Amino acid sequence: MSTVYSVKELKKDYQVGEVTTHALRGVDLEIQQGEFTAIAGPSGSGKSTLLHLMGALDHPSSGEVWLNDTRIDQLSKSQSARLRLWNIGFVFQAYNLIPVLTALENAAFVLELRGIAKNRRETVAREALAALGMSEYADRRPNQLSGGQQQRVAVARALAADPKIILADEPTANLDSETGHTLIELMQHLNEEHGVTFVFSTHDPRLLDQVKRIVRLEDGRVTGEETPLSA
Amino acid sequence: MVTLAWRNLWRQRRRSMITSGAVGAVVFLSLLYYGMGGASINNMYQSLTEATGHIQVHVPDYRDVREFRALLIKDAASVEETLQSGAGPGEVMGVLAVPGLLSGEDRSRGIIAVGQDLPTSLRNRFLEKNLIGGRLLEEGDLEGILLGAALARALEVELGDDVYIYAPGTEGFGAAAYQVVGLLDLLDPNFESRSAYLSLAAAQELAAPGAVTHFEIHFPELRLLKEDSTALTRRDTLQAALPNYSVESWRDLNPSLVQLLDAFGPMMNVVNIIFFILAGLLVVNTVYLSLMERIHEFGVIISLGAAGRNIVRMITLESVLLCTTGAAIGTVLGLLLLAYWSQNGLSIPGLEEYYASFGLKPIFYPSVKPHQVLFSVGFAIATGILAALWPANVASRLEPVEAMRFTA
Ligand SMILES: Nc1ncnc2c1ncn2[C@@H]1O[C@H](COP(=O)(O)OP(=O)(O)OP(=O)(O)O)[C@@H](O)[C@H]1O
Ligand SMILES: [Mg+2]
Numbered sequence: 001m002s003t004v005y006s007v008k009e010l011k012k013d014y015q016v017g018e019v020t021t022h023a024l025r026g027v028d029l030e031i032q033q034g035e036f037t038a039i040a041g042p043s044g045s046g047k048s049t050l051l052h053l054m055g056a057l058d059h060p061s062s063g064e065v066w067l068n069d070t071r072i073d074q075l076s077k078s079q080s081a082r083l084r085l086w087n088i089g090f091v092f093q094a095y096n097l098i099p100v101l102t103a104l105e106n107a108a109f110v111l112e113l114r115g116i117a118k119n120r121r122e123t124v125a126r127e128a129l130a131a132l133g134m135s136e137y138a139d140r141r142p143n144q145l146s147g148g149q150q151q152r153v154a155v156a157r158a159l160a161a162d163p164k165i166i167l168a169d170e171p172t173a174n175l176d177s178e179t180g181h182t183l184i185e186l187m188q189h190l191n192e193e194h195g196v197t198f199v200f201s202t203h204d205p206r207l208l209d210q211v212k213r214i215v216r217l218e219d220g221r222v223t224g225e226e227t228p229l230s231a
Numbered sequence: 232m233v234t235l236a237w238r239n240l241w242r243q244r245r246r247s248m249i250t251s252g253a254v255g256a257v258v259f260l261s262l263l264y265y266g267m268g269g270a271s272i273n274n275m276y277q278s279l280t281e282a283t284g285h286i287q288v289h290v291p292d293y294r295d296v297r298e299f300r301a302l303l304i305k306d307a308a309s310v311e312e313t314l315q316s317g318a319g320p321g322e323v324m325g326v327l328a329v330p331g332l333l334s335g336e337d338r339s340r341g342i343i344a345v346g347q348d349l350p351t352s353l354r355n356r357f358l359e360k361n362l363i364g365g366r367l368l369e370e371g372d373l374e375g376i377l378l379g380a381a382l383a384r385a386l387e388v389e390l391g392d393d394v395y396i397y398a399p400g401t402e403g404f405g406a407a408a409y410q411v412v413g414l415l416d417l418l419d420p421n422f423e424s425r426s427a428y429l430s431l432a433a434a435q436e437l438a439a440p441g442a443v444t445h446f447e448i449h450f451p452e453l454r455l456l457k458e459d460s461t462a463l464t465r466r467d468t469l470q471a472a473l474p475n476y477s478v479e480s481w482r483d484l485n486p487s488l489v490q491l492l493d494a495f496g497p498m499m500n501v502v503n504i505i506f507f508i509l510a511g512l513l514v515v516n517t518v519y520l521s522l523m524e525r526i527h528e529f530g531v532i533i534s535l536g537a538a539g540r541n542i543v544r545m546i547t548l549e550s551v552l553l554c555t556t557g558a559a560i561g562t563v564l565g566l567l568l569l570a571y572w573s574q575n576g577l578s579i580p581g582l583e584e585y586y587a588s589f590g591l592k593p594i595f596y597p598s599v600k601p602h603q604v605l606f607s608v609g610f611a612i613a614t615g616i617l618a619a620l621w622p623a624n625v626a627s628r629l630e631p632v633e634a635m636r637f638t639a
Contacts, residue, residue, distance in 0.1 A: 052632050055534070057534055057631045057632050058630075058632050077539065078538055078539065081533065081536050081537065081538045081539075082536070082538065083536075084534065084535065084536035085535070085536025085537075085538075086536070088536075090534050090535060092531065092534070092635065095527060095528075095531070096531060097531075098235070098528060098531070098532070099242075099528070100235065100238035100239055100241075100242060101235065101238070105234075109532075109535065110535050110536065112232070113535065113536055113537055113541060157535075
């Protein structure tokens with residue numbers, strides 16, 4: 001197993017007026033190739049902040065983030081855009097999709113940004129939709145899909161781009177717990193069958209019973225780590 | 232990407248349609264404006280050159296000369312010969328303008344009696360444009376006279392009546408009787424009430440045998456202002472051939488109208504540019520609003536790895552699409568209307584008298600040139616690009632995390 005991510009002493013402060021919020025107070029974390037990791041913690045614990053920094057969407061106050069052998073915490077805007085385009089998949093909480101595009105076009109969107117020809121990218125996007133059981137909804141617009149279906153399309157979009165890692169920030173937050181569970185199971189399935197490396201965050205403990213690795217985050221610090229299924 | 236841009240425009244259908252419609256209206260208006268303007272310019276050019284000829288030959292400094300005799304070109308025959316050989320396709324016409332007193336049964340008026348034999352092409356134009364009763368004069372006619380209709384009314388004479396001209400102090404008979412054979416509508420009422428026309432022979436017999444006051448050279452095939460340079464070069468050649476005379480072009484003869492004419496093209500461009508700027512502001516507003524509504528969406532797109540230039544391209548594409556759709560509709564409608572008018576002519580009731588006072592024909596045959604269509608459409612596209620610059624720039628600088636926190 002090789003190390004995909006390596007996060008060292010990561011700190012992030014937000015300054016709003018006089019008040020400084022220490023969103024991350026020194027986080028160390030390693031993610032191995034093929035892992036399925038949940039970042040669990042209550043609201044405000046810094047999950048989103050951590051995932052944003054891992055996705056090169058923001059700059060930390062101090063510390064380092066390494067993706068494979070590249071340090072990615074101090075990249076310029078265009079460098080980080082290129083990094084995300086070619087290496088990192090994202091799934092967000094909600095409203096992930098472009099409303100005027102169909103499920104298929106959404107799933108193909110990252111490939112389109114990469115400049116891949118229409119035929120090729122639609123073939124790949126169809127496969128990704130199929131892997132998430134969304135084939136029959138390929139031509140629907142997001143507003144014609146349920147919340148769970150929308151999130152599956154968002155995962156399909158990340159999957160189609162075949163990234164080194166998929167980061168999902170509370171992908172189930174807007175779903176009822178059963179649908180949320182199904183989504184996590186699907187992601188887990190992709191992880192096992194296709195070897196896709198996932199990191200997702202959640203504040204819902206009920207989603208964690210199947211997860212191989214849980215990292216507990218509280219108040220900007222890693223407070224524990226469990227690997228319940230490895231026992 | 233085009234599909235994406237197109238569908239995004241449909242999201243706010245009404246707003247897009249209004250904006251696009253505004254651009255279309257501007258393109259439409261600018262085409263009409265060019266069409267009418269082009270027609271006016273050529274119309275004015277034609278009227279001016281018909282009235283004065285493209286070139287006139289006088290004695291030097293004739294404008295300052297008060298006395299009739301000093302205005303005369305006495306060796307008219309030899310000057311005419313030189314002009315004939317140098318005029319190329321131009322038609323040379325000698326004119327003798329005699330100031331005199333015209334009397335009817337019991338009224339008189341001071342007039343200018345113009346003696347000239349119109350060449351065929353001008354004669355036909357004169358016939359259809361100006362003659363409202365009777366007939367024109369034949370060359371060498373010593374009896375007939377044409378009167379401006381207003382002049383005839385002032386003298387209370389009609390077709391077939393006799394009139395008398397007194398031209399004292401001249402070199403001919405100085406007085407003669409004529410019969411009114413035709414009445415003329417000369418557009419300008421002022422001019423119409425003091426104009427009478429004789430044949431050149433009759434005028435010479437009356438006032439100056441063998442002489443003329445000036446020559447006019449007409450180029451009947453020159454109808455468009457842009458072809459006028461041929462006439463101007465002729466003028467230079469003829470002036471060189473006749474160093475003892477003043478050879479002037481129609482531009483020298485109508486300096487104030489020429490100024491107006493020359494300002495017309497640039498003025499049309501300025502007005503059009505202002506229209507496009509106004510439409511452009513509306514487009515900026517629309518593009519900007521649609522950006523504001525989609526900040527979250529742009530946040531997602533940037534997170535997925537879109538570079539600044541991708542965002543710029545998306546927004547510019549929407550803006551250009553918005554403008555070109557409008558421009559296409561405006562162009563089609565504008566050209567259809569112009570095509571109709573150029574077949575059937577367009578007369579504007581309120582403007583007729585106004586134009587007549589400049590000696591212009593009140594019916595237009597609008598024409599647009601391909602480059603003016605390109606100019607309008609090009610402007611619409613440029614408007615689209617310029618209008619997108621600022622919103623696109625703002626969008627490409629969005630911080631993804633911040634943008635995604637927005638609304639949603
Ligand atoms: N842009 C910001 N400006 C100021 N404070 C911020 C900003 N973003 C996050 N914070 C603060 O940083 C802390 C961590 O926020 P973060 O969003 O990472 O938590 P989270 O674990 O994702 O919470 P949630 O489960 O509610 O999404 C919180 O106290 C939050 O208020
Ligand atoms: Mg969060």
